[in-house]
Amino acid sequence: MSGKPKIQIENLTKVFYKKDSRVVALDRVSLSVSDGEFICLVGPSGCGKTTLLRILAGLETPSAGSYTISRGKQERPLQSMVFQEQGVIPWLTVRENVAFGLKMRKLPKKVVNERTAYYLEKTGLSPYASLYPKELSGGMKQRVSIARAFANDPEILLMDEPFAALDEQNKFILQEELLAIWSETKKTVLFITHSIDEALLLADRILLMSAQPGQFVKEIKVSLPRPRTMEQVRADPEMAKQFVDIRKHLQEEVQRSRK
Amino acid sequence: MMKVNSEEKHSDPFKVERLEWERQQRKERYKKVLTICSPVFLLLLWEFLSRTGLIDARFFPPPSDIVGTLVAMGMSGELFQHIGVSLYRIFAGFLFGVIPGIVVGLLMGLYSPIRHFISPIVMALMPIPTLALLPLIIIVFGIGDASKIVTIAGSVFFPVVINTAAGVMNIDGIYLDVAKNYGASPKDHFFKIALPGALPVMMEGVQMGQAIALLTIVAAEMMGAASGIGYLIWTSYKAFMIQEMFVGLIMISFFGYLFSVLLRILQSKLIPWR
Ligand SMILES: Nc1ncnc2c1ncn2[C@@H]1O[C@H](COP(=O)(O)OP(=O)(O)O)[C@@H](O)[C@H]1O
Ligand SMILES: [Mg+2]
Numbered sequence: 336m337s338g339k340p341k342i343q344i345e346n347l348t349k350v351f352y353k354k355d356s357r358v359v360a361l362d363r364v365s366l367s368v369s370d371g372e373f374i375c376l377v378g379p380s381g382c383g384k385t386t387l388l389r390i391l392a393g394l395e396t397p398s399a400g401s402y403t404i405s406r407g408k409q410e411r412p413l414q415s416m417v418f419q420e421q422g423v424i425p426w427l428t429v430r431e432n433v434a435f436g437l438k439m440r441k442l443p444k445k446v447v448n449e450r451t452a453y454y455l456e457k458t459g460l461s462p463y464a465s466l467y468p469k470e471l472s473g474g475m476k477q478r479v480s481i482a483r484a485f486a487n488d489p490e491i492l493l494m495d496e497p498f499a500a501l502d503e504q505n506k507f508i509l510q511e512e513l514l515a516i517w518s519e520t521k522k523t524v525l526f527i528t529h530s531i532d533e534a535l536l537l538a539d540r541i542l543l544m545s546a547q548p549g550q551f552v553k554e555i556k557v558s559l560p561r562p563r564t565m566e567q568v569r570a571d572p573e574m575a576k577q578f579v580d581i582r583k584h585l586q587e588e589v590q591r592s593r594k
Numbered sequence: 595m596m597k598v599n600s601e602e603k604h605s606d607p608f609k610v611e612r613l614e615w616e617r618q619q620r621k622e623r624y625k626k627v628l629t630i631c632s633p634v635f636l637l638l639l640w641e642f643l644s645r646t647g648l649i650d651a652r653f654f655p656p657p658s659d660i661v662g663t664l665v666a667m668g669m670s671g672e673l674f675q676h677i678g679v680s681l682y683r684i685f686a687g688f689l690f691g692v693i694p695g696i697v698v699g700l701l702m703g704l705y706s707p708i709r710h711f712i713s714p715i716v717m718a719l720m721p722i723p724t725l726a727l728l729p730l731i732i733i734v735f736g737i738g739d740a741s742k743i744v745t746i747a748g749s750v751f752f753p754v755v756i757n758t759a760a761g762v763m764n765i766d767g768i769y770l771d772v773a774k775n776y777g778a779s780p781k782d783h784f785f786k787i788a789l790p791g792a793l794p795v796m797m798e799g800v801q802m803g804q805a806i807a808l809l810t811i812v813a814a815e816m817m818g819a820a821s822g823i824g825y826l827i828w829t830s831y832k833a834f835m836i837q838e839m840f841v842g843l844i845m846i847s848f849f850g851y852l853f854s855v856l857l858r859i860l861q862s863k864l865i866p867w868r
Contacts, residue, residue, distance in 0.1 A: 392775050416775045421768050426790040426867045436776040467867040487776065 339390065339405055341523045342368040342391070342491060345402035349386050360386040362548035363400065368491075370407075371521045375528055375538035377581060379588045383549025385419075385526045388493045392416040397485040404490055412440065415489040417497045421474045423468045423483075430455065430464040432479050436487030437496040455515055476504035478512075485516055507565060511537060518562065519530070531581045535568045543584050546592030552586060564592065655837050664835040664844065673826075677845060680811055680822040683739055684849075687746025688807050692800055695754030696749075702755070703762020704788050716755060724748040725813050733827045737818045742811060750803035757799025761792030769828070794868060797861045804853050812846055 344366040351358040360383040368374055372579055376384050386434055389395040392414055398444045415436060416422075421431050431438075444562040457463045458478040468476055469497045477497055486557045509580060510533060519523060528534050543553040555577060559567060568574050637657045642654040643649045649669035667673040702709040722746050724731075731748075765787065773787045815824025827842035862868075 392771075394771050394774060413775060414775075416630075418768060418772065421766065422771060422772055424769055424787075426793075426865075427786075435772070439773075439776045439782055441777045469867060483776075 341370040341372070342404050342525070344391075344402040345400055347387070347390065348398050349383065349395065350392060350398045354406075357550035360552050361397075364550060364553065366542070367576060368523060368525070370523055371528065373517065373524045373537055373539045375526050375534035375541045376543030376544060377528060377531065377534050377541055377585070378549065379546045379592055380529065380545045380586060381592070382546050382588070385495055385545065388495050388525060388527060391491075391536070391589055392493050394470075407490060412436070412487055412489045414491045415484040415487040417480045417484045417492070418495040419495045419559065420473075420477075420496065420500050423471075423479045425468050426463055428467055429460055429471070429479055431546045432468070433460070433482045433486050435483055440487075448484065450486050450488070454486040457485075458482045458512060470506075474501050474509060477501060479510060479578075481509075481513065481516075485520065485522075488520075491525065494524060494526045496527050496529065498533065501506070506533075510565070513537070514562065531578050531585075532565065532568060532579070535574050535577060536563055536565055540594040541581065543581065544588075555581065598773040602616065632657070653836060655840065660837050660840045660844070664841045667841055673841065673845075675828045676821060676823050676842075679739075680815065680824070681849075683742040683773055683822065684746060684807050684811050684816075686739070687743040687811070688750055688803065690743060690747035691750025692754050692803060695751045695799070695803070696758050696796065697801075698757040699758025700762060700784070700788055700792065702759040704784065705791060709759065713759075716752065718746040720752045720756075724810065725817075728814060728817055732818045735822065742814050742819065742822070745814045746807050746810050750805045753806065754796070757802070758792055758796045761795030761799075762788050764795060765791035793865055797857075797864065801854065801857055801861075805850070808846060808850050808853070 342507060344364060346363045346365055347361055347364055348359070349358055349361040364383075364387065366423065376387070378384055386395060390397050390447060393402070394416075406413065424435065427435065430451060433454055434447050437447040452461075455464050458481060460475070460478055460482060463471065463475065468479065471479070477500075480497065481494075484494075498509055501509065526534075526537060528537075538557050541555040541557060543555070544550065544553050545552045557574075557577070558569060640649075640654065641656045641658060644651045644654050664673070698712065702712055705749040727748070728741070728745055730742045731744050735744055769791060770783075771786055773783055778786065811822065812827065814827040815822035819825045823845050824840050827839050827846075830836070830838035830842060
């Protein structure tokens with residue numbers, strides 16, 4: 336790994352300007368992420384997490400500041416996003432959804448089919464490949480989203496609370512699957528969550544954000560060795576202490592934003 | 595009460611559920627019978643009233659007589675000639691209305707400058723019944739097929755264009771974000787997102803257009819034509835051949851039903867993901 340950061344964000348600011356409201360969603364945010372790092376963003380809702388991801392995803396333009404995502408291989412797309420929900424296109428089958436990014440990039444049919452099949456298999460979706468999303472459960476749909484992002488093989492992955500709408504059981508399973516695929520591909524991931532457990536399980540580094548305007552206020556390195564399981568996270572005294580720390584911070588921020 | 599209930603369930607849960615299921619099936623069959631009964635009942639009532647002279651048989655001939663006339667007209671080939679002419683006009687007019695409607699609607703939905711430019715024109719022209727323009731259309735296109743086709747196309751165009759544009763604009767923004775995030779080209783955006791996403795609402799417009807096409811053809815053929823089902827109805831009426839007139843009306847009803855069934859089948863083929 337070179338010393339050059341994979342993602343470099345400098346003084347990024349985003350203001351939403353409407354007739355009678357101006358919201359400072361992000362206020363001079365800076366961040367440097369190295370290659371292969373798994374970063375979790377945690378913060379009270381409305382603090383600008385989604386906005387930051389949408390800027391990196393090219394769906395929103397920053398009002399000030401800059402960011403760079405450094406390119407490794409030339410043919411790779413810079414980023415792919417896993418949306419919070421409803422990101423699976425209803426008129427495409429599971430297979431077509433997973434292949435979507437590859438097809439948009441006009442890759443050779445053989446490559447598209449191979450990679451699609453590989454990630455369908457990895458996410459346990461192979462038996463459902465020809466179904467339309469309406470026939471899938473919420474957990475299955477989120478698998479499609481994840482498979483689509485990984486199949487696209489981007490430089491970095493952006494994930495916006497991908498498991499927030501799932502029940503506990505499904506969440507545990509998908510978290511483990513995500514970790515398995517991630518450890519195999521060693522992608523750089525920016526992952527938003529409001530679940531402290533989830534952040535401790537997944538992240539190398541957790542960034543805590545303040546309520547509006549969004550800023551990074553604290554950084555926590557998660558030292559628990561990999562591969563990790565939720566049981567380890569729950570049992571480790573160091574993790575328990577960090578859990579309480581993060582929780583306290585979040586509560587303070589929520590209180591502050593209410594005032 | 596509680597006790598009795600639980601004992602009953604205790605006896606055999608499968609039996610309880612089977613009886614319930616059979617009850618549901620009977621209910622469904624009953625509903626189907628009702629659906630078939632209503633037109634049959636109406637025809638029988640009509641036949642009875644007409645035969646007994648309770649309603650004037652000159653204006654409301656008994657259905658059995660009308661069927662006889664229908665068969666006779668079918669044998670002579672006269673009926674099929676009128677039907678053929680009308681169907682040709684309907685199909686051609688329908689296509690000339692639907693295809694531009696879809697194209698313009700998609701462009702309006704996708705590109706807001708085009709939408710803002712075209713929508714006042716659409717809004718201004720839409721309230722004018724195409725039939726009110728028929729005299730003008732006949733002056734320009736004559737009393738042959740062309741004027742009918744233009745009239746139908748004009749009537750079909752508006753519901754299709756409006757529904758298609760609305761269909762595109764109602765596509766959930768998240769799919770547009772996905773397409774953008776995964777680098778869709780304008781062409782992919784058009785064919786992979788806008789067109790399929792708009793399809794359900796668009797097909798509602800096409801259904802509406804089909805109904806309008808039938809209304810229009812009859813009126814247009816009544817006003818200025820030398821053939822077709824509308825012409826048949828009008829000339830029969832003027833010659834006081836009421837049975838022949840009813841044959842024309844039945845044909846319209848039949849094709850209206852047939853077209854909407856066909857379109858519904860097409861709809862379920864085109865939108866399997868719904
Ligand atoms: N398109 C937009 N227009 C106006 N305000 C917006 C828009 N998107 C987000 N915001 C505002 O920016 C702030 C941050 O939003 P968001 O990034 O979605 O927060 P989070 O994802 O952390 O919950 C919120 O106050 C939200 O209302
Ligand atoms: Mg959010």
